[in-house]
Amino acid sequence: MTQESVAVELRGIGKRFPGVIANHDVDLTIRVGTVHALIGENGAGKSTLMKILYGVQKPDDGTITINGHAVVLKTPTDAIENGVGMVFQHFMLADNLTVLENMVLGAEKLHGIGDAARTEIARISDRFGFGLEPDVLVEKLGVADRQRLEIAKVLYRGARIIILDEPTAVLVPQEVDALFANLRELKDAGNSILFISHKLDEVLDISDDITVMRRGTTVGTADPRTTTKLQLAELMVGSELPSPETEESTVTDTVQLTLDDVSLADEFGRNLLTSISLQIRRGEVLGIAGVEGNGQAELVETIMGMRIPDTGRILLGTEDVTNWHTRELREAGIGYIPEDRHRHGLLLDAPLWENRILGHQTQAPNAKGPWINRSGARKDTDRIMAEYDVRAPGIDTPARALSGGNQQKLIVGREMSGDPVLLIASHPTRGVDVGAQSAIWDHIKRARRAGLAVLLISADLDELIGLSDTIQVILRGRLVGSFEPATVTPQDLGSAMTGGAAA
Amino acid sequence: MTTTTINAPGPVSRVRNAARANWLFISLGAIALVSLVRIVTDTNDLTSPGTIRAAIIATCPILMAGLGGLWAERAGVVNIGLEGQMILGTWGAAYFTYHSGSPWIGVLGAALLGMVGGLLHAVATVTFGVDHIVSGVAVNLIGAGVTTYLAEATFTDLEGGGPRQLIGLKAPTDVTIPGVSDAALNLADKHWFFISDVASFVAAMTTRISLLSLAIFALVLLSGLLLWRTTFGLRLRSCGENPQAAETLGVNVYRYKYVAVLVSGALAGIGGGFLALVASSGFSTNQTNGRGYIGLAAMIFGNWRPGGLLAGALTFGYTDSLRLRDTHAVHSLLLLVAVALLVLVVVRLVRRQVAGAIAMAVPGVALLVWFLATDSVPRDFTSMTPYVTTLFVLALGTQRLRMPAADGKPYRKGSAG
Amino acid sequence: MRTFNLKAIGLSLVAPAIAIVVSLLVTTLVIAAVGSSPSDFWSTMFEVPKPRSRIDIINQTGMIYIAAVAAAIGFRMGLFNIGLEGQYTLASYAAAAFAGGAYLSGFANVAVTLLIAIAVGAAWSGIAGVLRTTRGVSEVISTIMLNSIAITLVGYLLNRYGVHEGNTVRTTKIDLVTGFSPYEDRDGQIWTLTIIAVLVGVGFWLLLNKTRFGFDLRASGQSDSVAKASGVNPTRMIITAMALSGGIAGLIWMPALFGKASSFGLGTSFQAGLGFLGIAVALLGRNRPLGMLFGAVLFAFLSVKSNDLTFATDVSPSIVQITQGVAVLAVVIAYEVVRRWRAQLEQRAVGQDLVTATEAPA
Incomplete structure (x- = not known):
């Protein structure tokens, strides 16, 4: 292809954060007037790459070329000046301002904030069929309208290269169709679009080129006309899956957790969980696979009593615990490894021994009646640190000073203490180093042999297949398929997770 | 999802005009109410x-x-x-x-x-x-x-x-x-x-x-x-x-x-x-x-x-000034507030907001009883008016109040994205 | 490990040190700016207090400390009880009125009076707690409103039921509880009920560090989401903490009532403003029992010693209000600066670890 037809060229982009190499050796070429899809699992490094292209973060290595000119993007303003615009997954809109106000904010010099701006908005809106009403408050708009407004905002600033971060994640199918119609019009008008997604159907439907990312780097490109969904899924998750270790099943007949037709809606009445039914027996690990944001977090919070389901029943053993509060559930023997250890698992500024108490404030060895048993908790923290290989200067160290892996080992040790009957493990090895990962896996396996029931939620297929006795796939708040880890293929999982084929 | 495409600038100006008409209506009503109470109580x-x-x-x-x-x-x-x-x-x-x-x-x-x-x-x-x-x-x-x-x-x-x-x-x-x-x-x-x-x-x-x-x-x-x-x-x-x-x-x-x-x-x-x-x-x-x-x-x-602030400041300023003038006037104020509350009760009932109506009817009736049962009101109570009113407005009107979304939240440069 | 702790202690002392230096500096500048002599001021202030002043300082420290603990209970879980002033005014009035009624005698009267002070303070702050949990009303606004309502209400009740004497009005006088005189009689007494400050301080420390409730409270203050995930019930926590804070606030003026005032009179025997001082001292002492003790002594010292200024210098005693205010603003800024600096240090340390650590998947 000739140089003129290339809108954006990224070569050798690398970006490191403390603890993580987010991007390395990333190459990407976007042709003018095309929709270019960037696909990959969560955590594959797509978000970082986009932020680099939009000037939010500076790359450590590599070059960015826009329309044939090498550029350095230090701030979003630089990106805007170079004709790059971005629509964030979490919209950057002020609810209490009108459409017009959101549109012109920061770009008042272009057309003012009055009638000229109104005319320009009407022009863009009519040209691409956005149907924007300038004087409506943004809070009154639905998700799809907000997204159109975001795209219009980008166009208003004269962008010719538009980045869309998982634009379909928040849309219902009909809205997706409307969005794609908009995107085709934009493309026909000569704009270039970088479309980030992990929904393979949509990618094949809309894109002209596809680039796949895995573990921080670009692992290949594909032509949507000749590629199948299965091939894409394989590229995304990697072709080699570990064969599950041939451990003997320890699944017993005693049911430890039962969810019976559990549904949960948000404050606007949208369903977060729909008719979830599952059972976990003692000695069983039930793995939940799914693209993030499909109801996993809500499922966990519902079981943990942080949300109360609208319908259905939850049984712990034979006891109905549907309306129990978190503390009662924890006292009844549920261990909880939260997805986000900083938001739900640790008091970062508190010492390790206080973090040992957290979540088990009412239980031995942490408490005696209404009193905190300081020496008991401290002694037990020593035990956990030794048994779970938590590397820290001592039990008085604040949790913040530990590496992610050691923080996670502490949490695992804490939640495994006191003989839990059920463990809810949400991404138990996310962001931890390889050593800690295998240690945590070993601990879960050992507890399972001892009769623990485990609900395992993970985005890591190695982990799911390696640990689970059964894998269920969650999609849009529903359980859509059940697989045997021994026989499942990545293609099966990939297509079930992305809503490809019914399993 | 059906997109409503209304290209005419109609709805907005209509909304604005309606808001203005509303304000005018409320102001006129308030004056009429005050006037009525003034005449009834001869204050x-x-x-x-x-x-x-x-x-x-x-x-x-x-x-x-x-x-x-x-x-x-x-x-x-x-x-x-x-x-x-x-x-x-x-x-x-x-x-x-x-x-x-x-x-x-x-x-x-x-x-x-x-x-x-x-x-x-x-x-x-x-x-x-x-x-x-x-x-x-x-x-x-x-x-x-x-x-x-x-x-x-x-x-x-x-x-x-x-x-x-x-x-x-x-x-x-x-x-x-x-x-x-x-x-x-x-x-x-x-x-x-x-x-x-x-x-x-x-x-x-x-x-x-x-x-x-x-x-x-x-x-x-x-x-x-x-x-x-x-x-x-x-x-x-x-x-x-x-x-x-x-x-x-x-x-x-x-x-x-x-x-x-x-x-x-x-x-x-x-x-x-x-x-x-x-x-x-x-x-x-x-x-x-x-x-x-x-x-x-x-x-x-x-x-x-700003408009609401002006109304609030006038209300509070008015009660504040009345306190310094005539005890009889303060007593009449009871009736004024009672009637105003009861009017709002009727408005809510018409809109079928029963809970809100009851929440307002209680103090309304209480004030009315207070007015009828007494001849004068201690001046101290009028100086509480702004505070009590604000608590009521906050407690009953949280859904209608709209403070700036990021009000009071710490913000640091570079936290976007 | 040990070096880490030393460093932590050092860092935590940096902020108050900066704050005190800044506030002394600003005070000096203000005095110089209006043409008075800063050196006169400092020599008077730092003179060794006379016995009478020492006793005053102890008595004032007690009340300020109770107020600071009341504020700190809220602050430690991220609740802003700005309404101490109203809570302790109303509670003090109610307590004084009850005690004056002499329904009981001797020790029983004192004990029940204290209970009434606690109950009234707790009930008044509880309103803010209930409004927050049931209606989502910010406790900052509601306690500010409740402050003014309480003070007006007390004015009314006092006028209506109090004893009128010339232009003033007060509650019925009660018998004082004899205090402790370390010096001669004319130097005054350390009020017996200043012991409340000691009890409240020890109780606060115990509650915070030794009980499950205290653990939950601190966890809520550090992170709402972590606390909730650990099983803390936010609604119950907010109402309890708010009521506890108000209950302690109810006790603020009790040492003075039984020690010296013997009756409640607005603008006369009643000492207003302790609530705001308590908030200031809580901020200064970082809501820590010992830190607040230090802050309370400092504030009491400044307030009491400033009375000497009138005789010895042409500097007005109210200068110490500036010192106090600047100290609070400076300390909160200094803490924030130190916190950011620390976070940077930590990040750098973690970054260095990483160079050697294994590569983790993104």
Whole structure:
């Protein structure tokens, strides 16, 4: 292809954060007037790459070329000046301002904030069929309208290269169709679009080129006309899956957790969980696979009593615990490894021994009646640190000073203490180093042999297949398929997770 | 999903007109209600030109404090340091008026001192990200301390001065519009239903009204225009709604927050200046007596909007002034509030909001019983009115109140994306 | 490990040190700016207090400390009880009125009076707690409103039921509880009920560090989401903490009532403003029992010693209000600066670890 037809060229982009190499050796070429899809699992490094292209973060290595000119993007303003615009997954809109106000904010010099701006908005809106009403408050708009407004905002600033971060994640199918119609019009008008997604159907439907990312780097490109969904899924998750270790099943007949037709809606009445039914027996690990944001977090919070389901029943053993509060559930023997250890698992500024108490404030060895048993908790923290290989200067160290892996080992040790009957493990090895990962896996396996029931939620297929006795796939708040880890293929999982084929 | 495509500019202007019509309707209704109660209870002092005049004087400082709060909170900074900034303003006004001989220089001095208080708050909250409430408390302590100390240090040896006061300050000019004033006073004296009440208001606004009062009303209008009709205002408000979004669009959030908090302090300072120069015969220590907080309450009552703030400040100013006039009038006020509440009950019932209706009917009936069962009301209760009203509005109207979305939340550069 | 702790202690002392230096500096500048002599001021302030002043300082420290603990209970879980002033005014009035009624005698009267003070303070702050949990009303605004309502209400009740004497009005006088005189009689007494401050301080420390409730409270203050995930019930926590804070606030003025005032009179015997001082001291002492003790002594010292200024210098005693205010603002800023600096240090340390650590998947 000739140089003129290339809108954006990224070569050798690398970006490191403390603890993580987010991007390395990333190459990407976007042709003018095309929709270019960037696909990959969560955590594959797509978000970082986009932020680099939009000037939010500076790359450590590599070059960015826009329309044939090498550029350095230090701030979003630089990106805007170079004709790059971005629509964030979490919209950057002020609810209490009108459409017009959101549109012109920061770009008042272009057309003012009055009638000229109104005319320009009407022009863009009519040209691409956005149907924007300038004087409506943004809070009154639905998700799809907000997204159109975001795209219009980008166009208003004269962008010719538009980045869309998982634009379909928040849309219902009909809205997706409307969005794609908009995107085709934009493309026909000569704009270039970088479309980030992990929904393979949509990618094949809309894109002209596809680039796949895995573990921080670009692992290949594909032509949507000749590629199948299965091939894409394989590229995304990697072709080699570990064969599950041939451990003997320890699944017993005693049911430890039962969810019976559990549904949960948000404050606007949208369903977060729909008719979830599952059972976990003692000695069983039930793995939940799914693209993030499909109801996993809500499922966990519902079981943990942080949300109360609208319908259905939850049984712990034979006891109905549907309306129990978190503390009662924890006292009844549920261990909880939260997805986000900083938001739900640790008091970062508190010492390790206080973090040992957290979540088990009412239980031995942490408490005696209404009193905190300081020496008991401290002694037990020593035990956990030794048994779970938590590397820290001592039990008085604040949790913040530990590496992610050691923080996670502490949490695992804490939640495994006191003989839990059920463990809810949400991404138990996310962001931890390889050593800690295998240690945590070993601990879960050992507890399972001892009769623990485990609900395992993970985005890591190695982990799911390696640990689970059964894998269920969650999609849009529903359980859509059940697989045997021994026989499942990545293609099966990939297509079930992305809503490809019914399993 | 069906997209409603309405290309005509119709709906919006219709919405705006409806809102305006609503306001007009409510205002007319309120006047009629007051008038009715005045006639039923035979308390002409309820809306005499003298009462309204006192009400306007009581309103102005509250209005300035509230407007200061509006500026800061619209940019996302909660400013409970208004009280301290206002107190600083009382000293500034007295000091500069005394030494320059001009009350207008005094008003500038009040603004300047208030702005110093605002600067402290801005440095703490914007630059250093200190909790807004904590910083506000500290600013109040400093404001009160500085004023008390400066007054003792600078006023003790002056003519008309003392360690805690400075009287005999030159006040801003009063103006009277000759023809209108007399006609309105005349009409007001007739005690006719509705007409005399309106005439009282006109009379108060045209007879010996301080130029500073007029300037303050003008500042409210000006602030409304600046904040809602200009690029500057849009950017400032965006910092209070979603600073991250503003940042991604190239707005310098820190700068706008600084400007807003400085203006906020200056306005509160002018409010304090009004207290020293117009509302009383001179400066005295601790003159503000919580008016900074009432201003804050008026702003919340007014739903963070200038029009609502004006209504809130007038309501609070009116009750405040009535307290100082006639005990009989205060008693009539009970009936007024009771009837007003019961009217709202009917409105809610019509809209089938039963819970809300009951919540209002209870105090309404209670007040009515109180009115019927007694002959007079202790004056203390009227001074509670602003606070009790605000609590009620907050407790019953949380869904309708809309504070800026990022109000009071710490913001740091580079947190977008 | 040990070096880490030393460093932590050092860092935590940096902020108050900066704050005190800044506030002394500002005070000096203000005095110089109005043409008085800063050196006169400092020599008077730092003179060794006379016996009478020492006793005053102890008595004032007690009340300020109770107020600070009341504020700190809220602050430690991220609740801003700005309404101490109203809570202790109303509670003090109610207590004084009850005690004056002399329904009981001797020790029983004192004990029940204290209970009434606690109950009234707790009920008043509880309103803010209930409004927050049921209606989502910010406790900052509601407690500010409740402050003014309480003070007006007390004014009314006092006028209505109090004893009128010339221009003043007060509650019925009660018998004082004899205090402790370390010096001569004319130097005054350390009030017996200053012991409340000691009890409240020890109780606060115990509650915070030794009980499950205290653990939950601190966890809520550090992170709402972590606390909730650990099983803390936010609604119950907010109401309890708010009521506890108000209950302690109710005790603020009790040492003075039984020690010296003997009746409640607005603008006369009743000492207003302790609530705001308590908030200031809580901020200064970082809501820690010992830190607040230090802050309370400092504030009491400044307030009491400033009375000497009138005789010895031409500097007005109210200068110490500036010192106090600046100290609070400076300390909160300094803490924030130190916190950011620390976070940077930590990040750098973690960054260095990483160079050697294994590569983790993104």
